[in-house]
Amino acid sequence: MEAERRLLHLGAFLVAPGYHVASWRHPHAHADGGTDFAHYRDLVRTAERGLFDLVFLSDGLGIRTPYRDEEELSRWGRIVQFEPLTLLSALAVTTERIGLAATASTSYIEPFHLARKFASLDHLSGGRAAWNVVTSVTDAEARNFSRDTQLDHAARYHRAREFMRVVTGLWDSWEDDAFLYDKESGRFFDPAKLHILDHRGEHFAVRGPLNITRPPQGHPVVIQAGASPDGQDFAAEWAEVVFTAHQDLAQAQAFYRGIRARVAAHGRDPDQVRVMPGIFPVIGRTRAEAEDKYAALQELVDPVVGLGLLTLLLGDVDISGCPLDGPLPELPLTEGSVSRQQLVYQKARSEGLTIRQLYRSVAGGRGHRIVIGTPEQVADELEEWFRHEGADGFNVMPPVLPDGLDDFVDLVVPELRRRGLVRSEYQGSTLREHLGLPRPAARPRS
Known part of the structure; x- marks a missing residue:
């Protein structure tokens, strides 16, 4: 099966x-x-x-x-x-x-x-x-x-790790069967199945509990x-x-x-x-029909947009003054998406692409x-x-x-x-x- x-x-x-x-x-x-x-x-x-x-x-x-x-x-x-x-x-x-x-x-x-x-x-x-x-x-x-400006790369992930501890703790505020809705006894929930997070960390102080039942x-x-x-x-x-x-x-x-x-x-x-x-x-x-479809899309790439997309993938590094038909120069990594910057650099070097060829190559899959x-x-x-x-x-x-x-x-x-x-x-x-x-x-x- x-x-x-x-x-x-x-x-x-x-x-x-x-x-x-x-x-x-x-x-x-x-x-x-x-x-x-x-x-x-x-x-x-x-x-x-x-x-x-x-x-x-x-x-x-x-x-x-x-x-x-x-x-x-x-x-x-x-x-x-x-x-x-x-x-x-x-x-x-x-x-x-x-x-x-x-x-x-x-x-x-x-x-x-x-x-x-x-x-x-x-x-x-x-x-x-x-x-x-x-x-x-x-x-x-x-x-x-x-x-x-955004937080630096390490600080963003440091905050994110604490964020995850808080969020997952809040999702566990209540056990699955915590809510009784018992009209006769007057008990809405079982207090033994309530978990108060009471988180105090570097970035967040969150007591809880979450005011919704545990997710399905x-x-x-x-x-x-x-x-x-x-x-x-x-x-x-x-x-x-x-x-x-x-x-x-x-x-x-x-x-x-x-x-x-x-x-x-x-x-x-x-x-x-x-x-x-x-x-x-x-x-x-x-195969020919698929290639024609892709070529038709590539013809629609505006050079301004293509260069802007490449700028974005490179972490907002300004390359507007570089010759479009020349190679991508050595550029520093920024506080943007480090992995995507490295992937684009690797593609440019391994395939010997000019800046124009590079922005056209990432216009579809973007890496x-x-x-x-x-x-x-x-x-x-x-x-x-x-x-x-x-x-x-x-x-x-x-x-x-x-x-x-x-x-x-x-x-x-x-x-x-x-x-x-x-x-x-x-x-x-x-x-x-x-x-x-x-x-x-x-x-x-x-």
Whole structure:
């Protein structure tokens, strides 16, 4: 039976017009989809029809796109979108089984607020909530929260670790059967099953308890995407799903084995962590058709946007004065996403790319693996990574929406199913059940 064999996990990374930086300019794209609930509802239902484990919403606390003036900003798409927890709460009542993952930062919200919001989403969805933990990486976000610059890399992760201790402690405020609702005796809950956190640390002082019952999943599933040494160590300590970016199988295998070793070093079971690299699939009924689709998207990349995207991936380092047809110069690492900066540098050096070639090469996957081909060819690559310790599944990043997700669900999923790699029906109702993850037990009272 399916429940007894290892299946490939699938997430749908939903950026309203599509993941390609120029997707909003495509004739089939829903350019204003970021604030169109019906658009998201239809996308999530498509992913649920494809029996995906979850949908994944990225987020930033402000416009993170680098721009010098309003004219430059006007060339970018995807600068407006719903707040993800609000959106997923609405989507919870239009879907039945698929997991609902939202990004939220530990740098610019209090842990009590976050714990309550995700516990509420877990209740509203019947146990399908997941939190993608980020520390935020741009000064643009910091300026919306009374700071000129973000905290440095080490400080962000130090705060995040304490944040996690508070949030998970709050999720354990009540035991599963703490509430009696006994009208006759007048007892609303059993006081022996209440756990007061009373946390006092360097960054937070939080007494608790959380003013909502324990989430259906015990804890919503925790996702983390950091690939720097700090990020990997954080993931090894806390994450249940690790979202990552790799260009080839050898890189993926090294990360996969390394993160499992780190998980074990933290005293956790590596088999209770799912590694899901991002994949950017361009699908055609023939290889030539797929290549034509990709080429058409690449032609839509505005040079201003392409250079801005590269600037963002390099940690907001200004390269506007560098010759576009020359090599990427040696640049210092910044306080942005260290792992993504290193990945882009490595790509530029290993492939001998000019700045212009580099920004065009990252316009689609932005460091994630780009797979161009027929459904069989795309399935071949996913199967190879899955069977050879490169991944437990994939976060699928459709180039243009809705077409790219439709293509994957209608063409690639049936091929994966034919190979016995994905489910033919949902076996459980919660995201933890989809992912094969255990439900955390409430912590005993101290």
